[in-house]
Amino acid sequence: MGAEAGKRVTAADVARSLGLSRATVGFVLNGTSEQRISEATKERVLAEAARLGYRPHTAAQALRRGSSKLVLLVVPDWPVEFSMSKCIEEAAHALEEAGYSLVTQTRHPAGTARPLWELLDPEVVVGFTSFTPDELAAMRGCGITKIIPGPPVDSPAPDPLGLRTGPRLQVEHLHGRGHTHLGFAATAAPRLAALVESRLRLAQETAAAAGLPPLVVRHVDDHADAAGRAVHDWLDAKVTGVVAYNDESAARVVRAAVRAGHRVPADLAVIGHDDNPYTGLFVPSISSIRIDYAGLGRHLAALALHEAAGRPLPADEVGAAATVVARESTGPGRAGR
Structure with a gap:
């Protein structure tokens, strides 16, 4: 069976027909000598490629040579x-x-x-x-x-996205302002789960190294007043400073705290991450981690x-380019809380 009219047979088609990986078929069709592939497999790939009407992409081959x-x-x-x-x-x-x-x-x-x-x-x-x-x-x-x-x-x-540097600086900034009980504002968005987990893990490690208790984690996604409940929980737990996953999460926390009548930073200090342009325009302006993107x-x-x-x-x-931009949303902690 040859190629359908107007449709080019690709290495992926050959791999699918044989039940082999694309990588294996690619190694054979590209003549990659560094890979150990049996002669029997090579013969199967070449025979199936001929049967399906596979032709090398001459333009791509020319590009590889140059x-x-x-x-x-x-x-x-x-x-x-x-x-x-x-x-x-x-x-x-x-x-x-x-x-x-x-x-x-x-x-x-x-x-x-x-x-x-x-x-x-x-x-x-x-x-x-x-x-x-x-x-x-x-x-x-x-x-x-x-x-x-x-x-x-x-x-x-070593740290191109500030995965290690940024959260460490967030915790150290709040601790340096006197905050000893911290929260972490997260998002439940599935596509961001790995990044949120990376930042949370380092924040927890930094807090532990400083002798602080574990950060109290709450999600602040904008539905059913999640941020409002998170602020209530943090204040009940004597949390005075919040490390936010990013600036949007920080803004949600600040908005919820202000709407509930709490003072930022006197009752709850908040620091975001990424230093988006609106952080300096928010009232109160939001402290953040600036990475030289x-x-x-x-x-x-x-x-x-x-x-x-x-x-x-x-x-x-690159990782060392992360710095704290201190604004109104962080301030001295309240001793004894």
Whole structure:
């Protein structure tokens, strides 16, 4: 059975027909000699490829011999807020100055679309977060060898998203203002679960290292007055300072506290994360963690250009770019509470 009229047979079609992984079929069809694949399997793949009418993508092969000038940035399934859009904008600008184009793709866990690394032949693939072993194998099966980050031991950036630095600074800022009983404002959005858990884990670790009790965790999503109930619970538990997952969560807490007649920061201090533009416009203005997302974008671009063109590696200091921006929503704690 050959290809349907007008439809190109791909390596994925061959893999599906044989019940093999895309990576294995890709290794065979691309002639990747570094992989140990039995001769019997190679013969099966080549025979099925011929039967289905598979033809190599000559343009892509030509690009592999030279340079596609494409960088693929794979981003998590997170909302594209100010911080991420700024990062992507700066990365695209830096790459464009060097003659490269940036293409982005969002990782949707339940998605069925083929990954763009199979379709565009990018010269470099960059991930906001680490790739799974299966994803790494699939990319290499497509002939892509320049991947950032690679296996964990090769990961170039220690804390590119402030996952470790930001929450630590939040807890230390409130503790430094005298707050010894802290809460954590989280969101229950499934797509953000991993990021929320990462920030909460470090906040708890930082509190424990300082001899503070565990943070009291509450969700503040905007339904059924969740933030209002969270503020009530925190005050009942003698909490005087709240570490918010992000600035939106911080704004929900501040709004709920003010509407209930509580004073911010006298009764409840709040610090957010990401320093979105509206944090300085809110009343009271919201303290936050500022991460140099523009610098992060340039850093990711520099890593890609190192892989693609041999340019010098950038200074590995992105995670250290997180700083506290103190505003009205944080203040001295109340002794004895």
